[in-house]
Amino acid sequence: MSNFARARREQDLPIAAVMGASDGRGILAAVGNTPLIELPMSVKASGRTRLFAKLESVNPGGSIKDRPVARMLTRAIEAGRFAGGRRLLDSSSGNAGISYAMLGAALRVPVTIVVPGNASRERMERIRAHGAELVITDPIEGYDFALREAHRLAHERPDLYWHCDQYSNEDNWRAHYEGTADELLFQLAHQAETPPDVFVAGVGTGGTLTGVGRRLREVRPDVRVVAAIPETFPGIEGLKPLGHPGDIVPKLLDESLIDERIRVTLDDAVAMCNRLTRSGLFVGPSSGAFVHAALELAARKEYRVIVTVLSDTGERYVSTGMWSGARAPSARRSKAKRH
Amino acid sequence: MKTITVRIPTPLRAYTHGADEVRAEGATVADAMRALGDAYDGLLAQVLTEDGEPRQFVNIYLGSRNVRALQGMRTPVAEGDVISIVPAVAGGRA
Numbered sequence: 349m350s351n352f353a354r355a356r357r358e359q360d361l362p363i364a365a366v367m368g369a370s371d372g373r374g375i376l377a378a379v380g381n382t383p384l385i386e387l388p389m390s391v392k393a394s395g396r397t398r399l400f401a402k403l404e405s406v407n408p409g410g411s412i413k414d415r416p417v418a419r420m421l422t423r424a425i426e427a428g429r430f431a432g433g434r435r436l437l438d439s440s441s442g443n444a445g446i447s448y449a450m451l452g453a454a455l456r457v458p459v460t461i462v463v464p465g466n467a468s469r470e471r472m473e474r475i476r477a478h479g480a481e482l483v484i485t486d487p488i489e490g491y492d493f494a495l496r497e498a499h500r501l502a503h504e505r506p507d508l509y510w511h512c513d514q515y516s517n518e519d520n521w522r523a524h525y526e527g528t529a530d531e532l533l534f535q536l537a538h539q540a541e542t543p544p545d546v547f548v549a550g551v552g553t554g555g556t557l558t559g560v561g562r563r564l565r566e567v568r569p570d571v572r573v574v575a576a577i578p579e580t581f582p583g584i585e586g587l588k589p590l591g592h593p594g595d596i597v598p599k600l601l602d603e604s605l606i607d608e609r610i611r612v613t614l615d616d617a618v619a620m621c622n623r624l625t626r627s628g629l630f631v632g633p634s635s636g637a638f639v640h641a642a643l644e645l646a647a648r649k650e651y652r653v654i655v656t657v658l659s660d661t662g663e664r665y666v667s668t669g670m671w672s673g674a675r676a677p678s679a680r681r682s683k684a685k686r687h
Numbered sequence: 688m689k690t691i692t693v694r695i696p697t698p699l700r701a702y703t704h705g706a707d708e709v710r711a712e713g714a715t716v717a718d719a720m721r722a723l724g725d726a727y728d729g730l731l732a733q734v735l736t737e738d739g740e741p742r743q744f745v746n747i748y749l750g751s752r753n754v755r756a757l758q759g760m761r762t763p764v765a766e767g768d769v770i771s772i773v774p775a776v777a778g779g780r781a
Contacts, residue, residue, distance in 0.1 A: 441778025467777035490697040581698040581733045582744040582774035668775040
């Protein structure tokens with residue numbers, strides 16, 4: 349066969365055959381083992397405190413959600429949950445939905461995501477791009493409506509759907525217990541030569557806070573676990589306010605781990621995201637909220653090492669207008685005007 | 688004066704005594720929002736900045752169109768129009 353004929357033949361093959369055996373192991377191996385970076389802080393503001401964060405945007409799905417989804421999905425495959433062509437079903441405001449769609453495509457698992465209609469366009473388009481099905485709910489009714497809709501679909505069509513339910517799935521927090529936390533401890537041992545004094549996170553499903561918090565407390569029983577709590581409206585993407593009547597508390601969240609709750613407004617979180625861009629970091633509002641809370645703790649000058657996570661990338665929020673207020677420094681603009 | 692309907696997102700229903708939609712009157716979106724603020728104490732501060740513009744991550748739709756893509760808060764309203772207050776935050780509470 350000539351080279352030309354071989355090339356033509358390959359064009360006709362499914363892409364998986366051209367690219368080699370596609371069992372999804374490659375992309376699964378790319379999940380986790382994220383860098384731990386030290387965030388710059390002024391000595392005046394923080395004293396001797398050092399702040400470290402796991403840069404989760406480098407996961408192939410662009411967020412920390414790849415970790416629990418990889419574990420929940422592989423465990424479900426091993427348990428035969430998708431026998432007979434059943435689809436994976438869950439609700440998501442986007443990041444977990446992207447992870448489900450991406451890893452579902454890699455592992456040949458059909459995926460259906462229930463998502464509120466106000467999820468950012470970037471998220472919806474990526475979920476669709478991976479071939480997942482979207483069930484879009486009324487944005488006025490909020491995220492909890494999408495969550496209830498996923499429960500309703502799973503209850504009505506158990507033959508069609510396996511409900512992964514990231515809010516109660518034990519493999520969610522275990523992914524952080526065995527993965528995120530152990531990586532963090534290993535990296536801190538090299539970079540700071542000590543386990544952390546404080547861990548800052550938020551509560552979406554409760555997986556990160558519960559998994560990392562439990563592991564850190566085994567290593568250091570007096571580690572302080574702090575939850576960043578968003579204002580109620582418009583809220584901060586992916587974070588639950590907790591504490592209000594009617595708030596859904598995720599089943600897997602271990603609230604007994606939380607020593608302190610620090611309230612953060614969306615404006616605080618976005619301001620911190622803009623500040624972090626000056627350090628070369630481009631992260632989403634939940635990451636800004638965590639760093640805002642961490643700096644509030646650092647200002648107490650009581651802790652040597654604070655750790656947190658930078659959950660996702662700021663690129664996921666461009667369509668929300670989040671970055672439209674970010675401008676070059678005024679001195680630079682003035683110079684440009686003189687030309 | 689035109690009577691319009693304002694749809695209220697779940698986190699703000701505490702201000703409207705649980706109502707998911709309320710009536711307001713005005714000639715523009717800004718008028719309707721002012722009327723809403725007069726009727727429900729504390730609500731407007733959640734939705735608009737001190738300058739009367741939608742807060743960051745808050746969208747106001749007239750029908751299916753974001754007023755930012757129309758004439759902003761000065762967008763005229765017609766009798767029977769529906770305004771929706773929609774956070775650009777899909778995850779988290781409610």
